Amino acid sequence: MSGAGRAAVTPTVVARRRARSPRQVALKWAFLLACIAYFVLPLLGTLLFSLRSQPFLSAFTDTLNDPQFYSSLEYSFVIGIVTIVVSIVLLVPTAFWVRLRLPRLRPIVEFVTLLPFVVPPIVLVFGLITTFSRPPLPLTGSNLGSDVLLVCAYVVLSFPYMYRAVDTGLRSMDIRSLTEASQSLGAGWLTILWRVILPNLRVALLSGSFLTLAIVVGEFTIANFLARPMFAPYLQLISGNLAYEPAAVAVISFAITWAAMGAISLLGRGSRSKIQVGGAR
Amino acid sequence: MTSDARPAPAARAGRRRLGPQWLGVVPFFAFAALFLLIPISYLVVGSFQDQQGNVTVQNYLNLSRPITASAYMASIEISFVTALLGGLLGFLLAYVVIAGGIPGPFRSGVMTFSGVASNFAGVPLALAFIFTIGRTGFVTVILREVLGLDLYGSGFTIYSKIGLEIVYLYFQLPLMVLIIAPAIDGLRRDWREAAEGMGATSYHYWRYIALPILLPSLLGSMILLFGNAFGAQATAFALTGGFINLVTILIGGQLSGDVLGDRNLAYALAMGMVAIMGVTILAYTWLTRRAERWQRS
Amino acid sequence: MRTARSVSRVAPLAAAAAILFAACSGAATSAPASESAPAGSAAAGGTDLTALVAAAKQEGGLTTIALPRSWCNYGALLDGFTAKYGIPINNLNPDGSSQQELDAITANKSNKGPAAPDVIDVGLSYGPKAVSQGLVAPYKVSTWSDIPDTAKDPDGNWYGDYYGVMAFEVNTSVVKTVPQDWSDLLTQPKNTVSLAGDPTGSNQAVSAVWAAALASGGTLDNAQPGLDFFKKMNDAGIFVPVIGKTATVASGETPIRIAWTYNALADKDSLKGNPPITVVVPKTGRLGGMYVQAISAFAPHPNAAKLWMEYLYSDEGQIAWANGYCNPIRYDAMVKANKIPADVAAKLPDSSGAALPTLAQIEAANKTITTGWPTSVGVTVK
Numbered sequence: 001m002s003g004a005g006r007a008a009v010t011p012t013v014v015a016r017r018r019a020r021s022p023r024q025v026a027l028k029w030a031f032l033l034a035c036i037a038y039f040v041l042p043l044l045g046t047l048l049f050s051l052r053s054q055p056f057l058s059a060f061t062d063t064l065n066d067p068q069f070y071s072s073l074e075y076s077f078v079i080g081i082v083t084i085v086v087s088i089v090l091l092v093p094t095a096f097w098v099r100l101r102l103p104r105l106r107p108i109v110e111f112v113t114l115l116p117f118v119v120p121p122i123v124l125v126f127g128l129i130t131t132f133s134r135p136p137l138p139l140t141g142s143n144l145g146s147d148v149l150l151v152c153a154y155v156v157l158s159f160p161y162m163y164r165a166v167d168t169g170l171r172s173m174d175i176r177s178l179t180e181a182s183q184s185l186g187a188g189w190l191t192i193l194w195r196v197i198l199p200n201l202r203v204a205l206l207s208g209s210f211l212t213l214a215i216v217v218g219e220f221t222i223a224n225f226l227a228r229p230m231f232a233p234y235l236q237l238i239s240g241n242l243a244y245e246p247a248a249v250a251v252i253s254f255a256i257t258w259a260a261m262g263a264i265s266l267l268g269r270g271s272r273s274k275i276q277v278g279g280a281r
Numbered sequence: 282m283t284s285d286a287r288p289a290p291a292a293r294a295g296r297r298r299l300g301p302q303w304l305g306v307v308p309f310f311a312f313a314a315l316f317l318l319i320p321i322s323y324l325v326v327g328s329f330q331d332q333q334g335n336v337t338v339q340n341y342l343n344l345s346r347p348i349t350a351s352a353y354m355a356s357i358e359i360s361f362v363t364a365l366l367g368g369l370l371g372f373l374l375a376y377v378v379i380a381g382g383i384p385g386p387f388r389s390g391v392m393t394f395s396g397v398a399s400n401f402a403g404v405p406l407a408l409a410f411i412f413t414i415g416r417t418g419f420v421t422v423i424l425r426e427v428l429g430l431d432l433y434g435s436g437f438t439i440y441s442k443i444g445l446e447i448v449y450l451y452f453q454l455p456l457m458v459l460i461i462a463p464a465i466d467g468l469r470r471d472w473r474e475a476a477e478g479m480g481a482t483s484y485h486y487w488r489y490i491a492l493p494i495l496l497p498s499l500l501g502s503m504i505l506l507f508g509n510a511f512g513a514q515a516t517a518f519a520l521t522g523g524f525i526n527l528v529t530i531l532i533g534g535q536l537s538g539d540v541l542g543d544r545n546l547a548y549a550l551a552m553g554m555v556a557i558m559g560v561t562i563l564a565y566t567w568l569t570r571r572a573e574r575w576q577r578s
Numbered sequence: 579m580r581t582a583r584s585v586s587r588v589a590p591l592a593a594a595a596a597i598l599f600a601a602c603s604g605a606a607t608s609a610p611a612s613e614s615a616p617a618g619s620a621a622a623g624g625t626d627l628t629a630l631v632a633a634a635k636q637e638g639g640l641t642t643i644a645l646p647r648s649w650c651n652y653g654a655l656l657d658g659f660t661a662k663y664g665i666p667i668n669n670l671n672p673d674g675s676s677q678q679e680l681d682a683i684t685a686n687k688s689n690k691g692p693a694a695p696d697v698i699d700v701g702l703s704y705g706p707k708a709v710s711q712g713l714v715a716p717y718k719v720s721t722w723s724d725i726p727d728t729a730k731d732p733d734g735n736w737y738g739d740y741y742g743v744m745a746f747e748v749n750t751s752v753v754k755t756v757p758q759d760w761s762d763l764l765t766q767p768k769n770t771v772s773l774a775g776d777p778t779g780s781n782q783a784v785s786a787v788w789a790a791a792l793a794s795g796g797t798l799d800n801a802q803p804g805l806d807f808f809k810k811m812n813d814a815g816i817f818v819p820v821i822g823k824t825a826t827v828a829s830g831e832t833p834i835r836i837a838w839t840y841n842a843l844a845d846k847d848s849l850k851g852n853p854p855i856t857v858v859v860p861k862t863g864r865l866g867g868m869y870v871q872a873i874s875a876f877a878p879h880p881n882a883a884k885l886w887m888e889y890l891y892s893d894e895g896q897i898a899w900a901n902g903y904c905n906p907i908r909y910d911a912m913v914k915a916n917k918i919p920a921d922v923a924a925k926l927p928d929s930s931g932a933a934l935p936t937l938a939q940i941e942a943a944n945k946t947i948t949t950g951w952p953t954s955v956g957v958t959v960k
Contacts, residue, residue: 035370038450045418048412048419049412052828053852054850093308097306101305110504110562115555118512118555120529120551125685127320130323133689133693140694141690141691152316156312164505167501206392207396207460211399211400215400218401225671225685233672243825244825246408258397261396407820408825412829416769417829417831524819524820533779535779536681540701540944
């Protein structure tokens, strides 16, 4: 679709139509098929198990007829989108600036972004509640405040993924030359970030966004203790002493999250071409 | 906004006087302080207290107990193995999909699928594998009934370290695909063409061009994978809960059990994980520096 | 109390509870304190229900924590309370643990928002722990005198609510010979038996090991034979080192699961014969596990919390628990007053002879089992 446009901005190695040896091609497809089997079979296993419910398909119809299924999913997606935006706004300038001007700070920033992995979520959420349930920032007292706290906690959880994706993206371009060239044309920092850096980070930002959305939809502990009507706590609630329904919901939510990411990916494509038009002007 | 303060030529000279440059990372550190470091401070303080709230270092001394030490070892081993395997296989998959002449829709399908799979964890993931290659899993049954291949007769079991590693790859591999994608995307086609034009073989291209460029990103991504596996708890717990001894499971047992636990010991255990992450970052920084030197040479 | 004592089916609690705190300092001998209102609210007196209802409605909500809807019929209780008083309930972390409940109170001390729990339902040993940390406020429900003295804190800080014993949940489409006692588990085919939790952190799994101890030469003071029992089962390949879930029982991966009677029976109901489940209370090793209720000292809705307690300890609430296969604490008194419908009584699993340990025994056994499991059972996955 936008193949020509992509080549204009970031030349890539896509789709080389060079002749390859049959052995190479066979190896490539064998590897791909093995990967596909590895990823599809467990999903198939879950699906097959959920189909054992009686009457046939009841595990699916019960789920799809529950309005709370949709409302919690919608809530999670909205929180997810907000988290993605905040995470990008916070991390892209940081990663850019550290790469450009403060390279010595890199290990520290990297360490901080990896901390969310090793802090047990239960410690994180109780620490947040203790801190933000009293002045000066009594966030937990209201629903809106709790949502703000939830988004902030999820932005923290997105640190490892978003930062790493953005950093890898920045590494693959020459930001120093790009920045200096833009500055010589009189561009300010905001313009540089918005017009030059962001459009070149498209793949990285998509990766980071997918990962962030997946965390938000799947995260249980924090959503739960902040008492937000999110999807993961809902799942937990209905799973109780059931066998087939949780399996059905796992399959359904996998599919829906996948579809949502497809939508983000289309969105990312759209906004990118807009930025390009701006750049051409 | 601040562009006038730092015109381009001043940039290099400004490296030494870090003063105003720091402003650029203030939002990040302020945010991290509020929503990450303050909660961690409870962890730090708690790890130096006994259950009555008195100051002690006993929790840290307890970390050297055989059971705790073996938990750290098991966690590190599983994280290392799955980071390495997930990293290599994920890189291969990403490379094949992005640069291997695969149709476009397939590529975006793989990328979005990776997004979902990278966070498919916990009970649903453990159950998915039990339904598939558990003792009564459908693949196990098919292999046995149709192909006469008895998976479990050969000594394999999913409730083992190997089994856990196979399950971990389900989120490690796609994570690698997503994280390394921008780097592969950034490999310039003209570099390869130039190399080939000069008569370089595929080996030469990889050894002298592609790998040096990718190496820092590869290392960075694998660190991420290491941390991702190191901190994982729910999946291991659901699959082999209480039977495989991982640090996160020990911590979970103390913090979230309903048998009276020692929360302060759990805090010290978590601080141990923070320290290990710190050491890993140091090692990684050192390796990246070397890699970048290699890249320049 | 050295050995498990037998108690009759009809009056399990009086006797069981007598064992319960016999060793507890002073608790058994102190007379119930006066019905005086606890600190906090004028509407607290157990008898003035109308005023309490009005005050609770004024607060407009109740926050519970760690109440799975399928556990002891809590789903019906939560809905019933809301239907009866029009007070919506926000149920936090349905699958949470006792420790998390106390942590949630601690973290939310100064929070009056939706994340702060009003009431908790915790394992017995967490009652005194919550008192020592100043996390709970005393309250005595109007049916307070029906609760055996030995199953409650004399000051009303916490009070026993229900109990069950360990049972075998058996998928009979896979298991040919249904085990009737613990020793029968040792003759099951390979890869059959699982626990419902992790014996280093889950009360349910620890209780299973302890119950096995009672059945194989151990006592309430000696849980080691339970570890030996599981080691034997593991060495024979019968034990499956995975946390048994409804799904693993149904799929046949772990056709037998050891769980509380009420959890096993709730599974049986939810699976509706697909596959068929039989719940067996083993002949020996009947270990009773009791939970206790308490109100948070920092409850944002203190009156709704009291009303919730009144509801749980009313005839209606007690029968609801019994319908969820949990032995409610007022069972004896209600039987005497002829308030238990016959069909409800018939539904309760046979837990006669259940041994209820003291707090000190619980602590000692927990220590033996949680620390001994990784080393002496040796179920270390390679």
